Amino acid sequence: MDERQQRYSQPECELCGLRMVLEEETYLLRRCRNLVVETDAKYLSGMLNNPGKMSNATINCWVDYIRTSFQFTLIHKKGKTFGPNGLSRRKWYPGDPIERRFDDGSEDDGEDLEVIKENPDDKDSLPLETFIDEIDN
DSSP, rough: OOTTGGGGGGGHHHHHHHHHHHHHHHHHHHHSSSSSEEEEEEHHHHHHSSSSSSSSSHHHHHHHHHHHHEEEEEEOOGGGGGGGOHHHHHOOOOOOOOOOOOOOOOOOOOOOOOOOESSTTSSOOOOOOGGGGTTTT
16 A cells, blocks of 8 residues: 555555455456455445445445456454455555556446355444444544
């Protein structure tokens, strides 16, 4: 992430990290039907299942790009099961791509993304309304 991206709020960092990894592997992942994304960020499902409801146009573009370009199952796992991920903590280095490629992709049919909990006893994902005010802070 570049210096500006490192100043994003936590929800923005998580969504940006997801967009970056999907974008980096577009050639392999586009049209993949059995893709599984594991995350410890409870609010990703709320952001991805409510396109257009965030006040930030950039975030809405990211959500649109992810929803229209990729089909995947989002699995929430507790943060204890993950080590630090390199996407949200890696600093930008000279030679890293700086252009941002946004593609309409295909039509989004508006269906909610499937979210699976690693442990059925875990709490449900956070609804968008509980953290929407924190996104741009």
